[in-house]
Amino acid sequence: MAAPLLDIPCTLMSGTPRTLAELPARAYLVVNTASKCGFTPQYQGLEQLWQRYRDRGLVVLGFPCNQFGGQEPGSESEISQFCELNFGVTFPLFRKVDVNGERAHPLFSALKHKAPGLLGTTRIKWNFTKFLVDASGERVKRFAPTTRPERLEADIEALLR
Incomplete structure (x- = not known):
């Protein structure tokens, strides 16, 4: 039997292992990210959600991924520096993962199973696909890469009530 979603091990950029359950929240926003993508400015919106809602129980989690057009080629330290310097990111960032294919991280496999995409597809189409988890x-x-972070506020509010 697969591990419950919140108990799936992930690794922070620092190398520290964590599960979502160890980051207690009333809502989790899990996003596959990239530094050289047309959607990269969404880091700013994600940080704004984190700042606005974290005291009420939202945890934003970024998972860099290099599977889409090679748009996340950097090392963990390069990714961290880029996010901090360009977008002031303070929400937790995890080590680079695959989100599709045989080597897909178990967290993303579970998320895709629980929230399939358009027409029931389980593949993630591009960077900045977002999953809001209770x-x-x-x-x-599940939210498409084109859905800007601020458009998630009503759904976030509903989970934080």
């Missing part, structure tokens, strides 16, 4: 890890809503 505190139990049972309810997951």
Whole structure:
């Protein structure tokens, strides 16, 4: 049996292992990110959500991925520096992962299973696909890369009530 979503091990950029359950929240926003993507400015919107809602229980989690056009070629330290210097990112960033294919990180495999994309596809189409997860890890809503972070506020508010 697969591990419950919140218990799947992930690794922070620092090398520290973490599960979502160890980052207690009322809502989790999990995003596959990239530094050289047309959607990269969404880091700013993600940081704004983190700043606005973290005291109410939102945790924003960034997972760099280099599977889409080679748009995340850097090392963990380069990615961290880029995010901090260009977008003031303070939300947790994790080590680079694959989100599709045989080597897809188990967290993304579970998220895709719980919230398939358009026409039931489980593949992630591009960087900055977003998954909003409730505190139990049972309810997951998927958002397209084109959905700007500020458009998630109503869904976030609903989970934080």
